[in-house]
Structure formats: structure tokens, C-alpha cells
Amino acid sequence: SQELEQSPQSLIVQEGKNLTINCTSSKTLYGLYWYKQKYGEGLIFLMMLQKGGEEKSHEKITAKLDEKKQQSSLHITASQPSHAGIYLCGAVSGGFKTIFGAGTRLFVKA
């Protein structure tokens, strides 16, 4: 079965700093989602990547799917307190099933 590993598990950054979160799959990725979860709330869809080398941006958040389609990175430029939360990657795992990584907890110090 496919597994997604996210790193780091948690991250504390100073406001204004850049950061990167990684999501590595045990199998080829045919669709990779990034979601953000505010503490105590549901998941908010950020973006989806499907093609190797594809890169998408949403405000100051950029995500890329590597050429071999087994890893995705999410990069935040000039972090702000509003970026704090849990970032989860999810992968299409056949039909209607999506598997998720355990999440990366981001804290931004003002």
C-alpha cells in the first residue's frame, strides 16, 4: 500500500522567514494535494499537482511535484502568523481513495 511521509513533523519559524515542507511517497504519485488545517478546524484545499515538474502557487505558497513524481515540496515565502497551522499532503490512491500524510505543524513567531 502507498504511504506518504512528511518532513519535518513540526517547524517553528520567525515571521518573515522562508520555509519548506516535504512530502515523499512510497509509490509514484498520480495526483498530489496540499491542504492546510487550522488548529481545531477542517482542512482547506490549497492546490493539486498532477504532472512531473509541475509547480503551482497560491498567494505566498508554492508547491512543486518532482520529475520522478515521488516527492512534493511546499514552500512558503516570507512567512506570516496567518500561515500557522497543519499542512497535509494527500495522494490519489486508486479511484475514490485518497491517503494523507501525518501532517507538518507550522508555528510562526511574531
Next chain:
Amino acid sequence: NAGVTQTPKFQVLKTGQSMTLQCAQDMNHNSMYWYRQDPGMGLRLIYYSASEGTTDKGEVPNGYNVSRLNKREFSLRLESAAPSQTSVYFCASSEGGGNQPQHFGDGTRLSIL
């Protein structure tokens, strides 16, 4: 815009009690899902409904039942709650499967004593 609405938001049960979690979406989506989220384990799919009238097991279906009442509503039932079912439960919906992003409710926090 309501999106996906889950009720209740919080619930405490005793072992052996039954409970139905409700979920409704107003986006005219075909597919709906139930997940549980546990610390360090991410989201795990319990059941899903690809379209009205169909339901299928996900990764962790044991101890749960579901009903796709109509296109809008998808309920999750615990017939005899166990402490291992203490979790945060999320309902989600999507236009279809595969490469369609899912939209999530705010979750139901369930504790079983």
C-alpha cells in the same frame, strides 16, 4: 456559503452507546467521505460514497456503518462505541473521485469513556 456541515461538533459517549454523526453538503457534489484523524496518523478513510445510492469501505471500516441518505447527506453510525473510536471525525465531499479535490467539514470531536 455553508459547504460541508457536520453535527454535532463535540460528543462524549460511554462505551457501548450508539451514535450517528451527521454530514450534509450544499455543493451538489456526487461523492462523500468519512475520515478519522488521530494524533501522528493523519487522516484515514473509514467509508466513502462515490455517488448517491452507493457506499464502499475505506481503510478502517470496522465498527462503523454509513448511510447515503440522499445526494446531500451522508451519515456515520457507531453501533457500540469503543474507547479506540475516540477521535476527530471529518466528513468531506467532492464532485467526483480521482483528481477532484475534497472539501471538508470542521469535524466532530468524539470521546468515548
